[in-house]
Amino acid sequence: MSEPGGRAPAGRKRFISGVVEGFYGRPWTMEQRTELFVREQKWGLNTYLYAPKDDYKHRMYWRDLYTAEEAGQLIALISAAEQHDVEFVYAISPGLDITFSNPKEVAALKRKLDQVRQFGCRSFSLLFDDIATEMCPADKRAFSSFAHAQVAVTNAVYQHLGDPETFLFCPTDYCAAFCTPNVSQSSYLHTVGEKLLPRIDVLWTGPKVVSHKISVESIEEVSTVLKRAPIIWDNIHANDYDPQRIFMGPFKDRPTELIPKLGGVLTNPNCEFYPNFVAIHTLATWCKATADGSKSNVEMGDEEQGPGYSPQRALTLALTDWLQEFLTTDQPGGRCRPPACLQKERPDDMGGSSYVPGLEENPLYTAEPLTLDDLRLLSDLFHLPYQHGPTARTMLQELDWLKKHRWAAAAETHATAEWRSKAQQFDAMCEAVVQMFNRLSNAPNRSILYDLYNYICDIKSGVGLARAYVKTLGGQSGPSAQPMNDDPEPWGFRGGLSGEFQRMLPCHGNRDLFRHPPTTAVYSIRQYSTMDMLEVHRIFREMQSVGEVKAPPTTQPPLLCDCLAAGEISPSPGCALVLEDDIGMCGYALALTDAKPAATKIQRAVSESVFTDFPSLVTVQVLPRVTDPSPARRMIGQLLSSIRRSGSRGVFCELRQEDQRMCDFYTKLGSFKPTQIAGLPQDIVAMGTSL
Known part of the structure; x- marks a missing residue:
């Protein structure tokens, strides 16, 4: 196997590493994809899989050819990927309504891919994920199983395209949770392994759709069934299933011992383009690490922990690089400028000299510069699907303790002093979130801010409600500490109709990452x-x-x-x-x-x-x-x-x-x-x- 991100030796495939745009929701723009290619080249990643679910000619209207205008955009995109040494893989998803046994349908699929091949694309993928498994009567007469139908069409298309070096197949059972009864006994996967042509790679998400951990043993098991090393389509940073969550924690819980066992790893990250900096950057760091940790092409900066991959060190590297992007203006024709607090002059609206407030007037508002600690806090608050960051966990634990011991707030005992001390610590953490929000809101790079704004505004509001509640428990009053009442303002409750439904269900909250009370049994x-x-x-x-x-x-x-x-x-x-x-x-x-x-x-x-x-x-x-x-x-x-x-x-x-x-x-x-x-x-x- 080749080095991850590098060129493969003659006759052997290189390790595929990069990004799949495979989420549901608004696709990225052509400009954002071009920017992605620049980043991939800089960080040593080599592949981009084009598979946006809501590009209607990728999935719903897969038979329709691209117009001249659309063709021009794809040609430019494929060319941009080639210029930055990124392999452009065009994916098509016909599984919603294709009749596998109809030669005209197969011909339409070939015609569509032939058109994309004329654009300069040389790598392709057929996706059969997230579709109904019941075959139509015509297909039932022609094929003995759903897997046989998919494999027959995939093999035919692969050979029609001239056996391209990179050709990816996404099965309908693309994770262990979907396999009946399990991976090793899945007739579907066994058919794919036995009948799919050997140089076609298979995509796999791991134990689940969004896998918490992917073990070496699980990959060895599926590799045996598929008769090839899978390529991981990793949804660890995907957020298209929850509009209130975004993930900016490091790539983790995938040991580097997996690298020689895989054909590659592609991350399918957040729908929002700019917050994916951490997801893609840390994946690139992981891909450069060796399985045994004896050598690494990346300097992690912490010799005490050894040179192998460390999620926290990889996160620090990513956030350090990301901070520079935050501090660079993205406005057309703009230039990098220092934050407002570092500027010596500030002309007033009338032009001319700077405004200087009088002794008894309000001082000028100045924005503090964004810091690396701010980005660490941001990552902690929006970490990973199965884990809050350390600061977020501490805040939840402190609030839980303050609620449980609220009797101590007014007891006038030693417990009261402990309660008030913890309340002050909690308030300081809340204030740090507010200050982080303020500094983010004033960062020069507005494109990153706009992708983040709904999330950071929501967490600031949630933290504010918790902060006010603790102040009320401590006997403090005033506009900043209004408890929830029978007639709250709209910003005082969360979730709209979705929140109403969830609060009415008896199981709501039993799968929270922070559980109170801790649940150790299922009833x-x-x-x-x-x-x-x-x-x-x-x-x-x-x-x-x-x-x-x-x-x-x-x-x-x-x-x-x-x-x-x-x-x-x-x-x-x-x-x-x-x-x-x-x-x-x-x-x-x-x-x-x-x-x-x-x-x-x-x-x-x-x-x-x-x-x-x-x-x-x-x-x-x-x-x-x-x-x-x-x-x-x-x-x-x-x-x-x-x-x-x-x-x-x-x-x-x-x-x-x-x-x-x-x-x-x-x-x-x-x-x-x-x-x-x-x-x-x-x-x-x-x-x-x-x-």
């Missing part, structure tokens, strides 16, 4: 069946045996809740749920929509007024191993919804005072309030809520 809630009666009874008895719920003396009247959990009374249809984790059943929530007949059955005297206001009964219990209260909250929420649909106007529960955990649970729900029920023993608490 599922399902409907109760009569087969669950023994397990529910076991949980009830187990809670009694560990002292959570004391068994009532025989002289006391039985509780309706106990009779329901013990199976003496059956729950109402559709009003019973059980909670399960990876060990088994760990909780239950049972209800009676009409509790009065049950009270009569066990001869419990309950006043008529109670059943008027709270005709329904509920009981909830979870085992101590369930440390996360959210599953129980979801259970009671679903149960109350079912009871409400039955027409009930209220629900009550009975609890023993010794069961402090469940007493706290109902209290923290906020809706259940203590209620008086005549005849209850002194150690019994009744709580009710209106529906």
